[in-house]
Structure formats: C-alpha cells, structure tokens
Amino acid sequence: MARRSESASAPPWLIAAMRLGVLALLLLLWALAADNVSRNIIPSPLETLEAAVRLWADGRLPGALGASLVTYLGGFVLAVAFALPLGIVMGAFGLLGRTIEIYVYALAATPRVAFIPLIILTLGLGIEAKLFVVFLGAVMPIIINTYAGVRQADPDLVEMARSVGASRSRIFKAIVLPGAVPYVLAGLRIGATIGLINTVVAELYTAVTGLGGLLALYGNTFRMAEYFVIVLTLAAIGVVVTEVLRLLELRLTRWSN
Amino acid sequence: MSPSPPVPDAGDTSTSRGRGIRFAGVSKAFIAGNGARTSAVREVDLEIAEQQFVALIGPSGCGKSTLLRLADGLLEPDTGRIAIGDAPPRPGPAIGMVFQNFRLIPWRSVRDNVGFALEGRGLDGTELKQRVQAQLEQVGLAGWDDHYPAQLSGGMRQRVALARALIGRPGVLLMDEPFASLDAQTRELMQDDLLALWERQRPTVLFVTHSVDEALLLADRVIVMGGGAVLEDLPIHLPRPRRSTDARRAAEYSQLREHLWSRIRDLVLADPASAFFGRHVQADGEGG
Numbered sequence: 055m056a057r058r059s060e061s062a063s064a065p066p067w068l069i070a071a072m073r074l075g076v077l078a079l080l081l082l083l084w085a086l087a088a089d090n091v092s093r094n095i096i097p098s099p100l101e102t103l104e105a106a107v108r109l110w111a112d113g114r115l116p117g118a119l120g121a122s123l124v125t126y127l128g129g130f131v132l133a134v135a136f137a138l139p140l141g142i143v144m145g146a147f148g149l150l151g152r153t154i155e156i157y158v159y160a161l162a163a164t165p166r167v168a169f170i171p172l173i174i175l176t177l178g179l180g181i182e183a184k185l186f187v188v189f190l191g192a193v194m195p196i197i198i199n200t201y202a203g204v205r206q207a208d209p210d211l212v213e214m215a216r217s218v219g220a221s222r223s224r225i226f227k228a229i230v231l232p233g234a235v236p237y238v239l240a241g242l243r244i245g246a247t248i249g250l251i252n253t254v255v256a257e258l259y260t261a262v263t264g265l266g267g268l269l270a271l272y273g274n275t276f277r278m279a280e281y282f283v284i285v286l287t288l289a290a291i292g293v294v295v296t297e298v299l300r301l302l303e304l305r306l307t308r309w310s311n
Numbered sequence: 312m313s314p315s316p317p318v319p320d321a322g323d324t325s326t327s328r329g330r331g332i333r334f335a336g337v338s339k340a341f342i343a344g345n346g347a348r349t350s351a352v353r354e355v356d357l358e359i360a361e362q363q364f365v366a367l368i369g370p371s372g373c374g375k376s377t378l379l380r381l382a383d384g385l386l387e388p389d390t391g392r393i394a395i396g397d398a399p400p401r402p403g404p405a406i407g408m409v410f411q412n413f414r415l416i417p418w419r420s421v422r423d424n425v426g427f428a429l430e431g432r433g434l435d436g437t438e439l440k441q442r443v444q445a446q447l448e449q450v451g452l453a454g455w456d457d458h459y460p461a462q463l464s465g466g467m468r469q470r471v472a473l474a475r476a477l478i479g480r481p482g483v484l485l486m487d488e489p490f491a492s493l494d495a496q497t498r499e500l501m502q503d504d505l506l507a508l509w510e511r512q513r514p515t516v517l518f519v520t521h522s523v524d525e526a527l528l529l530a531d532r533v534i535v536m537g538g539g540a541v542l543e544d545l546p547i548h549l550p551r552p553r554r555s556t557d558a559r560r561a562a563e564y565s566q567l568r569e570h571l572w573s574r575i576r577d578l579v580l581a582d583p584a585s586a587f588f589g590r591h592v593q594a595d596g597e598g599g
Contacts, residue, residue, distance in 0.1 A: 214414040217383050218428040218475070219403030228427065232418050309418045309459040 129188020137196035145204025191252030203237025337391035404479020
C-alpha cells in the first residue's frame with residue numbers, strides 16, 4: 055500500500071538517484087569516521103574492501119556464507135512448511151484456533167534465545183540445533199499472520215459468495231485463502247528477518263561456524279576490517295531476502311494497481 | 312450444489328421468466344452480543360407477482376435488507392414461510408443479488424468475477440467464457456474482461472456486479488441499495504439501464520432503496536417498511552417505459568413523492584434511534 059503512493063509521488067529514476075546519493079553520503083560519513091576515530095576501531099571503506107577481496111579469495115567468506123545460508127534458508131523453509139498449514143488450519147477451524155492461539159502467542163512472546171541451552175542439550179551443537187533455532191525464530195510470525203489473515207476474511211465477500219451458492223470449500227479457496235495472502239507475506243517478511251538474526255545467534259551459541267562464527271572471531275581479535283566485511287555480508291543477505299519477498303508480494307498483488 | 316439451468320446458447324443473456332415471491336407470516340430476529348433480541352422482520356405477509364418491480368423503502372434498520380437476505384436464502388426465517396415460485400429460496404445463481412458496495416473480488420479480473428457465480432457448476436471453460444463475454448456486452452462492458460476492479464470506476468464496478476448477478480439467468484433479482492454509493496449522474500444512467508434491462512427481460516425485482524425518487528422512478532409498487540413490518544403497500548401507476556429524465560414530469564409523481572416523504576419522515580421522527588433522516592429534519596426546525 056505504501057509502495058503505491060511512493061511510486062505515484064516520485065518517478066523511479068529520482069528515487070534511484072536519491073538512494074545512490076544517500077549511499078554516497080553514508081560512505082563519506084564512514085570515511086570521515088574512519089579518519090577521525092582510531093583506525094583500529096573503524097576501518098576505512100577501502101581497507102574493508104581489501105579485506106573483503108582477501109576473505110573471498112582465500113575461500114573463508116564463501117565457505118561461511120554457504121554454511122550460514124544453509125542454516126538460514128533451511129530453517130526458514132522448515133518454518134514456512136510448518137507455519138503455513140498450521141495457521142490456515144487454525145483460521146479455518148475457529149475452535150481449534152481459539153484453543154491454541156493463546157499458546158502460540160505465549161511462545162511468540164518468550165525470547166526464543168532462552169531455549170538455546172535446552173536445544174543444545176537435546177539436539178547437540180550441529181546443524182540440527184542451528185536449523186531449529188532459526189525455525190523457532192521464523193515460525194511464530196508466520197503462524198500468527200497466516201492465522202489472522204484467514205480469520206479476517208472479508209465478510210462481505212463471503213456473503214456474496216454464499217449468495218451465488220458457492221460451497222464452503224469453494225469460498226475458502228476462492229475468497230478466504232487469497233484474501234490472506236497479504237497477511238502471509240507480511241508474516242514471511244518478519245519471519246525472514248528474525249530467522250536471519252537467529253542464524254547468527256545459532257552460529258554464536260552452538261558450534262561456532264558460518265558468518266556468525268567469523269563475526270565472533272574477528273570481533274574478539276579486533277580485526278575490524280574483516281569484521282566489517284561480515285557485518286556488511288549479513289546486511290546484504292537481509293536486503294536480498296526482503297527484496298525477493300517484496301517482489302513476490304508485488305507479483306501476487308498486481309491486481310491492486 | 313443446485314443444478315444449473317439448461318444452456319441452449321452461450322450467447323443468450325436473457326433471464327429466466329420472472330418468478331413470484333411470497334412471504335407468509337415471516338419473522339426474523341437477531342440476538343445481539345449482549346443477549347438482547349432485536350426483531351428485524353416482524354410478521355411480514357407479502358405477495359410479489361411474477362415480473363413485478365418492487366421497491367422496498369424505509370428508514371435505516373427497518374428490516375428491508377433483512378427481507379432481501381431472507382428472499383435470497385442467505386437467512387432462514389424464524390417463523391413463517393418464503394417461496395420463490397413454489398420452492399423455498401436457496402442461494403445460487405438462479406437468484407441474482409446485487410449489493411451496495413459491489414463486492415467484487417479484488418484479485419480477480421472482471422471476467423473471473425462475473426464467472427464466479429457459475430464456477431463449480433460443470434460448465435466447461437470455453438462456454439463459461441462465452442457466457443461471461445455476452446453478459447459483459449449486455450451491461451456495456453465489452454472488452455473489459457481482463458481489467459481488475461481497482462482499475463474501474465464505481466459505475467463500472469456495479470455493472471460488473473450486475474453482470475455477475477445476471478449470468479445465472481435469474482428469475483429474481485434482489486438489489487440492496489445498488490446505486491447508493493454512485494455519483495448522481497452515474498446513478499441516473501444505471502437506473503435507466505436497469506429499467507431498459509427489466510423491460511426487455513422482465514425478471515422479478517426486489518429493490519431496496521433509501522431514495523423516494525429512485526423508488527418512484529423504478530417500481531410498479533413501493534413498499535414502506537418500519538420497525539420490521541410492512542406499513543404501506545403503494546401501487547405506482549406511472550406510465551412506462553420510464554426514464555430518469557421524464558418520469559418526474561408526471562403530475563401524479565409529485566403527489567406520490569410528497570406522500571411517501573411524509574410517511575418516511577413520520578417514521579423517522581417516531582423512532583429517535585433512527586439516525587438516517589433524523590438530524591436533517593431537526594435542523595429544519597421540525598424535529599419532535
């Protein structure tokens with residue numbers, strides 16, 4: 055919805071130009087900060103770029119990136135596969151939904167990091183534990199949003215569908231589920247964000263691997279240029295994933311132009 | 312669900328012969344969240360002849376929309392019987408329903424919105440498409456098949472909704488303030504189009520409106536409702552064919568209009584809870 059007014063108020067080239075301008079400004083501020091704060095704390099953009107090239111060439115960055123992506127995307131896909139059907143079923147069967155929603159909300163309100171010791175005890179320190187930490191972070195917003203989307207089906211459209219004699223299952227397929235799509239997409243976006251956070255958390259608290267592992271390594275040894283490379287890589291993953299989800303949303307809501 | 316009517320020709324957009332509607336001792340109450348029971352419709356006896364155009368008018372909350380939903384089969388009466396032809400009403404494309412707020416499915420194209428009324432009834436895709444196209448042509452929207460509701464004006468949206476209501480060739484057309492959210496010019500155009508359509512095909516029409524002028528322009532018979540009951544049943548003998556531009560010139564028109572207006576004003580003043588005309592009348596210094 056916000057996108058529509060954004061594109062209506064300014065031409066795309068202007069937005070792109072403005073964004074590039076802000077990027078240049080940020081780089082400038084970064085360079086200034088690097089010049090004025092001790093080099094050991096804030097590396098210059100150039101030093102960071104050199105570190106990135108180095109880390110990529112010696113294979114450490116690709117390796118860590120691959121490991122993190124497996125954890126992240128694996129846990130996220132598991133979360134979607136679990137949360138979508140559960141949210142839909144909760145929304146479709148009101149009694150079931152009302153019965154378990156309170157537990158879902160309670161679990162969603164608990165800091166999931168609190169479960170990490172328990173997860174390590176039951177699943178160990180390997181990929182299973184990492185996947186589960188990501189899963190646990192991403193699953194709640196997807197369940198809650200899917201559930202809300204299904205429950206908030208437009209009663210006017212449902213009545214219209216009833217008046218043309220549509221069966222319950224047809225109403226569910228043609229009205230309720232498509233109507234929940236924007237909610238589901240919002241849930242996916244929140245879940246993807248929390249999933250990325252939990253990827254790093256998992257890599258810090260279980261067997262230290264991936265980008266989270268490098269983050270700890272370079273942070274603890276004050277290799278700040280390398281450390282910045284890892285932070286920027288994580289930011290890039292976040293941007294790419296949310297952008298993909300945004301494109302998906304644009305595609306699925308073309309009708310609202 | 313209900314069997315679809317035989318389909319001789321996909322391009323044929325005629326409605327079935329208008330069927331009579333009968334309400335016999337029909338009452339319907341709703342239980343509010345606080346447990347209070349409100350009567351929406353009380354002891355309504357009404358006989359609507361085949362192919363008649365009937366307007367239901369009355370203040371907000373008088374039960375006219377409930378009566379429409381009872382006639383569609385969306386609601387079951389608590390007591391009494393309703394019949395369309397000789398069978399109790401059952402929701403389906405054989406009874407067309409048009410709502411004030413269009414109720415188009417926003418993520419479906421115009422074609423798929425109109426076709427929605429006949430989906431799952433064993434029509435093959437080509438046939439459905441042909442029928443939709445013919446129906447869109449009839450309501451003046453030929454070529455708009457692939458557009459989405461968001462790309463249409465209010466008047467066009469209501470034409471799509473009308474096409475959806477008509478595509479099942481209904482013998483009964485139920486309209487719940489269908490033109491109330493359109494601008495004045497569009498409303499007049501739609502009224503004329505509806506009149507032309509009705510004159511050609513003569514479905515039985517039950518038309519809920521707040522507007523005395525609209526009721527007088529369109530209907531053979533105006534039924535005034537208040538407090539869930541039928542208060543007056545007024546035949547309208549204005550000559551047909553009528554159109555919005557000339558109907559008001561008839562001498563009888565202004566008398567009927569005056570009569571209906573005073574009737575509705577009294578109803579509103581008698582019911583302080585009604586918010587529809589109340590404030591307006593009081594501002595005129597006639598408030599009770």
